[in-house]
Amino acid sequence: MENANPPSTLGSFPQEPLDTTHAKFTARINKLLTMRQTIDSLLFKTINEMTNQSSDSEIFYPEERIKELELRTQRRNNFEEELFRNSFPTEKELAYHKELLGEPQPPFSTLEPKIRRGDPWSLKIPCVIGTVYMGHAYIDLQSPVNIMSRAYYNKIKEKPFQARRNPYQPYKFCNFVGRAKNMHIFIGCFVYVVDFMILEDLGSISDGGLREVVLGKPFALTSKLTYDESLGLIRFAQKDDEVVFRMPQRTKELDLVSPLENDKFEAFFMDSLKVKKIGFKHIIEKRKGYYKACMNLRHSYKRDRETIEKLKTNHISIIKLKE
Incomplete structure (x- = not known):
């Protein structure tokens, strides 16, 4: 004789088939891999641009960079000399x-x-x-x-x-x-x-x-x-x-x-x-x-x-x- 009252399913979740779960997991992994490849390609492109720019500036613009460095050095030296030339005698000298x-x-x-x-x-x-x-x-x-x-x-x-x-x-x-x-x-x-x-x-x-x-x-x-x-x-x-x-x-x-x-x-x-x-x-x-x-x-x-x-x-x- 069949039981009139079926077993209660309160508090339990319906279980998906294993094939569906595996497919979702695989799709998520593929998505993460795609994002990683995109980020790696952007980083690689940025590094190449920076490297090319620095190498180009060193190859094609050496004189401008040297002049800029000399100008900075000269300004710093002038500033230091101005401070030095205006320093008054010390107590030992006086x-x-x-x-x-x-x-x-x-x-x-x-x-x-x-x-x-x-x-x-x-x-x-x-x-x-x-x-x-x-x-x-x-x-x-x-x-x-x-x-x-x-x-x-x-x-x-x-x-x-x-x-x-x-x-x-x-x-x-x-x-x-x-x-x-x-x-x-x-x-x-x-x-x-x-x-x-x-x-x-x-x-x-x-x-x-x-x-x-x-x-x-x-x-x-x-x-x-x-x-x-x-x-x-x-x-x-x-x-x-x-x-x-x-x-x-x-x-x-x-x-x-x-x-x-x-x-x-x-x-x-x-x-x-x-x-x-x-x-x-x-x-x-x-x-x-x-x-x-x-x-x-x-x-x-x-x-x-x-x-x-x-x-x-x-x-x-x-x-x-x-x-």
Whole structure:
């Protein structure tokens, strides 16, 4: 006898055939694979476009890109130099040079400068700064800064410094003008890159007639300068090469010359054992070609004709300049 009440199906779901479920699953997988292929093709196309664009710009537009990079570098350097040139003396510098922020010293000033005319202890060396020859670059081993006059700096650089007026008294000028960064100094066959403080007048530092360049402790540390006080020798050495100067006050030939007349003589080049071992008979042979590199500096340096003639007369070979 059949049961009158069929079993209840409450809470159960009708089951689909296995073929239908498999077909839906396969369709969904195919759809996902198609989407993935579409995304991969778009990414591949984008990467190809970016690669072609960068390679084209490198192949077909190298000069424009180089000019753009040079312009960016120049702007950054100009910004850094502007910040550097306007930085005022530090407390350490002012403690040693107390008159740096004052006014330029008048000719009748009674200040006693640190470097005086006729002083046998005043050290000096011949060198080339930029492309300008300097026969008497004085050295103060205690000064915390390298110092240069504004007039001399303007002879070296194409972009000159302007005089700095006192903001509280505009009709007066400040002695401190600014700072110069990365100045090239050629001494013998060596080159050094140092910074300078630029002053309107060096009357508080060096005596009259000597107010051009005073090299301080930063230069001595950079160049590893050594000074033999008993013999009056200044030595610059790098590896197996060296440049030696003797102060003119220490030579017997100048004993009868007055101290003031001594200031007109440059420090003398000295022969050394290393020079003779290399094969040079005289130091003048070693000087040939010393200052060739200073003639090929960037355009920010002026080409000083007097320096070129000076080096030529000293039998020093000069690379021909393009006018």
